[in-house]
Amino acid sequence: MGVQIGGLIGLYGGAVFGILGWWFGRRMAKKQRGLDELHSHIWQKSRSISWFCTLAAIYVLFSLVAFGIKLKVAMVLGVIMIVHMASWGITGMILSINMNMTEPLKPSRVKFGISIVAMSLFIFIILSITTGNWWFLIASIPPNTIGLISALTPERSGED
Amino acid sequence: MRNRIKDLRKAKKMTQEDLAKQVGVSRQSIIAIESGKYNPSIELAYNISKAFDSIIEEVFIFGERGEE
Structure with a gap:
């Protein structure tokens, strides 16, 4: 098995940029x-x-293997990593925005938005894996955007 | 937990940023505490009360829910 230069650059380059971003972000926040x-x-x-x-992602991937779909190690690790990082970042962002807003977010709308994001990610990741066509992930952007907008729309002050 | 931070702050003509600087937290934390979305630690509650020359019980009303 040969060394995949692109994979190595993505893996270590991503980690280096991620750590740098985290470090500079903390430095700015500290000020x-x-x-x-x-x-x-x-x-x-x-x-x-x-x-x-x-x-949940591990369970879904395990289920796919149990149903006889052949998955590559890199693909599985990549999906787990994306799900972990994206859910960490998105929930952190939603919680930060909610804490910073004078008008509270509506819990039912947040739940609805998060469900749309989770469902679309789930459906399009499965489609990508089963068809081997990673362009399906691009199709998940519109429903994810709708889900995020729905989750981050605050409750109107008149509503009770 | 409900609180009287907004009233006390206005009485002292203090902005959220002023209070945040005085107690050493971000303005976001003061917004979240004022609106009842976040309950501060006992240490932060003590520092906030101290900024208003009050005791914790005068600033924070225990056993009642915030605005939410």
Whole structure:
């Protein structure tokens, strides 16, 4: 098995850029006293939620293997990594925005939005894996955008 | 947990940023605490109360839900 240069660049380059972004982000947040207990609370909660999403992804991938679909190791690890990182980032972003808004987010709308994102990711990842066509992932962008907009739309102050 | 931070802050003519600087947290934290979305730790609640020259019980009303 040969060394895949593109894969190595993506893997280590992504990690280096990710760590740099994280480090600079923390440095900027520190200047505005942003690394406080609310920050820890938000990111601990989002990390915990992301583990549930990762668990669901592992179950789905295991089910695909049980149904006889042949999966490559890189593909499986890639899907698990994307699900983990994306759910960590998205839930952290939703929680941060919610905490920063004077008008609260509507819980039912957040649940609806997150369900749309989870379902579309699930459906399009399965389609991509089963057909071997990764362009299906691009098709998941519109429903994901709708889901995120729906989740992040605050409750109107007049509504009770 | 409900709180009187907004009223006390207005009485003292203090902005959210002023209070945030005084207690060493971000303005986002003050917004979240004021709106009842986040319950602060006992240490932060003590620092906020101290900023208003009050005791915790005067600023935070235990056993009642926030605005949510």
